[in-house]
Amino acid sequence: MPTEPPAFLSFEGVRFDYGAAAIVDGVDWAVGRGAVHCLLGRSGCGKTTLLKLAAGLLAPAAGRVRLDGAAVRGPGDAVGFVFQAPTLLEWLTVLDNVLLPVTLHRRATAEDRARALDLLERIGLAGLSGRGPRALSGGQQSRVALARALIADPALLLLDEPFAALDALTREELQEDLLRLCAQRGTTALFVTHDIAEAVYLGDRVAVMADGRLRHSVSIDLPRPRPRDLRYDPRFNALCRELRHAMDGAAGVLRAEAAE
Numbered sequence: 001m002p003t004e005p006p007a008f009l010s011f012e013g014v015r016f017d018y019g020a021a022a023i024v025d026g027v028d029w030a031v032g033r034g035a036v037h038c039l040l041g042r043s044g045c046g047k048t049t050l051l052k053l054a055a056g057l058l059a060p061a062a063g064r065v066r067l068d069g070a071a072v073r074g075p076g077d078a079v080g081f082v083f084q085a086p087t088l089l090e091w092l093t094v095l096d097n098v099l100l101p102v103t104l105h106r107r108a109t110a111e112d113r114a115r116a117l118d119l120l121e122r123i124g125l126a127g128l129s130g131r132g133p134r135a136l137s138g139g140q141q142s143r144v145a146l147a148r149a150l151i152a153d154p155a156l157l158l159l160d161e162p163f164a165a166l167d168a169l170t171r172e173e174l175q176e177d178l179l180r181l182c183a184q185r186g187t188t189a190l191f192v193t194h195d196i197a198e199a200v201y202l203g204d205r206v207a208v209m210a211d212g213r214l215r216h217s218v219s220i221d222l223p224r225p226r227p228r229d230l231r232y233d234p235r236f237n238a239l240c241r242e243l244r245h246a247m248d249g250a251a252g253v254l255r256a257e258a259a260e
């Protein structure tokens with residue numbers, strides 16, 4: 001039998017609270033190197049908190065988060081973060097926004113600038129490097145935020161509903177950009193979303209989170225690279241349906257637990 005590759009990112013019995021009830025409540029989860037995993041769940045169930053634990057921005061009250069075998073003890077260069085809002089600096093050009101993770105530490109070199117321009121070209125923004133963020137559409141700003149997260153070539157990319165504010169077509173294009181860039185660089189990704197179809201399109205595995213726990217997980221056995229039309233495939237729809245039922249089931253479990 002083939003053995004599972006060792007996890008690149010792992011949560012082992014992770015628990016966290018902000019001073020009262022557990023927000024993350026005994027999470028065990030493993031993401032293989034180069035895999036894209038998605039976390040699906042309703043508002044307030046603890047998804048962002050779990051991402052912050054993976055980034056080392058929060059420390060678990062119990063259990064452990066490991067990255068490439070070592071316990072995560074704080075934020076580090078191996079991790080890139082993309083937030084829901086692009087959070088670009090208005091007084092910098094697109095190019096300088098992408099370079100920000102570099103220039104926070106040292107002066108950018110010609111090689112850094114070449115890498116930033118290459119990233120901008122790969123996401124369709126080649127001609128916009130000298131503009132300010134206010135002269136960009138929402139989708140273009142999200143692309144810049146993605147390039148900024150990738151400039152330091154992080155081994156792990158954490159994404160917190162990064163495309164939630166975009167129209168459906170732009171969102172699909174960004175999903176395709178993300179998968180292409182992760183595949184080209186071998187980047188491991190953990191992606192938080194409310195959107196079932198987005199999770200199925202992106203993920204190798206999707207976990208349903210409810211009330212701080214991972215209640216259900218589904219392996220997304222669809223081909224890669226993922227063509228645009230895969231979204232209309234019956235297998236795709238069946239996976240969406242399974243996850244929808246899992247989310248409803250998780251909500252039912254919570255109601256039953258609350259009634260006990």
Ligand SMILES: Nc1ncnc2c1ncn2[C@@H]1O[C@H](COP(=O)(O)OP(=O)(O)OP(=O)(O)O)[C@@H](O)[C@H]1O
Pocket residue numbers: 018023041042043044045046047048049050
């Ligand atoms: N800094 C904080 N202090 C106290 N409570 C917090 C803090 N941050 C989040 N919470 C609470 O923890 C719970 C989980 O929040 P979290 O942001 O992880 O959820 P989420 O699943 O990402 O939600 P959403 O989908 O709305 O972004 C919520 O009840 C929230 O109010």
